Amino acid sequence: MIKIPYIFRGSVAGLIENDVITIPENSILEIELMKFLISKAKELYTCKRPPGPAGALLVPLHARDYILASATAPPGSRTCFEIGCEIENGHCVRTNHAEMIAIAIAAQQGIPTYGATMYSILKPCYQCAKLIAEAGIFRIYFAGKAYDEQRTKDVLSFGSVEITKLEVGLDYGN
Numbered sequence: 001m002i003k004i005p006y007i008f009r010g011s012v013a014g015l016i017e018n019d020v021i022t023i024p025e026n027s028i029l030e031i032e033l034m035k036f037l038i039s040k041a042k043e044l045y046t047c048k049r050p051p052g053p054a055g056a057l058l059v060p061l062h063a064r065d066y067i068l069a070s071a072t073a074p075p076g077s078r079t080c081f082e083i084g085c086e087i088e089n090g091h092c093v094r095t096n097h098a099e100m101i102a103i104a105i106a107a108q109q110g111i112p113t114y115g116a117t118m119y120s121i122l123k124p125c126y127q128c129a130k131l132i133a134e135a136g137i138f139r140i141y142f143a144g145k146a147y148d149e150q151r152t153k154d155v156l157s158f159g160s161v162e163i164t165k166l167e168v169g170l171d172y173g174n
Contacts, residue, residue, distance in 0.1 A: 003020045003021070003022055005018065005019075005020055005021075005064060005065050005066070006018070006019060006020070006021055006057070006065055006066040006067065006068050007019075007065045007066075007067055007068070007105065007109065008040075008044075008067070008068040008069060008070075008105070018065075021033070021036050021066065030119075030141055030166055031166060031168060033057060033059075033119050033141075034119050034121075034141060034143055034166050034168050035168055036057075037055050037056070037057045037068065037119050037121060038053070038055065038121055038143065038168065038170065040055060040068055040070070041053040041054060041055025041070045041071075041098070041121055043070075044070035044072065045070050045071060045072070046070075046071070046072045046073055046079035046080055046081055046095060047071055047072075047073075047079070047080040047081075047085060047092050047094065047095045048080050048081065048084075048085055048092075049080070049085050049087075049091070049092040050172070051122070051144065051146045051172040051173040052172035052173060053070065053071075053121065054070065054071040054097065054098050054120075054121050054122050055068070055069065055070045055071070055098045055120070055121045056068075056069050056070075056097075056098035056099045056101070056102040056118055056119065056120045056121070057069075057102070057118070057119040057120075058102040058103070058105075058106060058113065058116055058117075058118050058137075059116055059117040059118070059119070060106065060111050060112060060113065060115075060116045061112070061114065061115035061116055062112070062115075063111045063112065065109075065111070067102045067105045067106055067109075067111065068102070069098040069099070069101035069102040069105060070098050070101075071095045071096065071097055071098045071101075072095055072096065072101065073094055073095050073096070074096060077094070079094070079095075080092060080094050080095065097124075097125065097127070097128050098120065098121070099118065099120055099124050099128040099131065099132060100127075100128060100131060102118065103131055103132070103135050106135075113135040113136055113137055114135070114136035114137075115136060115137075115138050116135075116136070116137045116138065116139075117137070117138065117139040117140070117141070118132060118137050118139070118140045118141070119140075119141045119142075120140055120141070120142045121142065121143050121144060121170070121173070122142060122143070122144045122145070122146040122147060122173045123140075123142040123144065123145040123146065123147050123148060123152070123163070123165075124140065124142070124147060124152065124156075125147040125149075125152065126147070126149055126151055126152045126155065129152045129155040129156050129159075129161075130155050132156070132159070132161060133155055133156060133158070133159025133161055134159075137161060138160070138161060138162060139161065139162045139163075139164070140156070140161060140162070140163045140164070141163075141164050141165075141166050142163065142164075142165055142166065143165070143166055143167075143168050143170040143173070144170045144172060144173020145165065145173065146172075146173040
């Protein structure tokens with residue numbers, strides 16, 4: 001078994017917590033990390049909107065800890081489960097997207113994002129794609145393509161961000 005330390009923002013007022021990802025030996029790392037991310041996002045997700053739980057795992061180039069995030073309401077805010085979704089143009093805007101939270105945690109912890117790899121359950125939206133390119137993240141793996149706009153593809157392409165779909169049997173976001 002391979003054990004990989006990671007940090008995440010817990011549910012209480014933005015508290016930063018630590019845990020360990022356990023990966024079976026001789027497995028395909030990218031697939032196992034995506035499966036882990038999907039299982040954790042289902043536990044942490046605080047929005048009821050389709051397509052389903054969203055999450056991101058940031059793997060810094062030279063840092064010891066990985067960073068895990070799920071789409072959640074800002075620290076101290078009430079969640080969609082508590083007071084309902086806040087829908088604008090068909091999207092819930094009460095929650096922050098997981099990719100944005102992962103990059104914010106990296107900034108809070110002083111962890112560089114340049115050259116990092118990001119695992120995102122759903123292909124990033126346009127706003128997240130812009131932030132990912134700006135943060136210098138080189139590679140994204142995703143499992144579902146809920147957001148598949150041309151402008152998002154262009155931002156990632158122009159930012160030299162390599163993007164790859166992983167087949168992990170995700171039953172939503174496709």
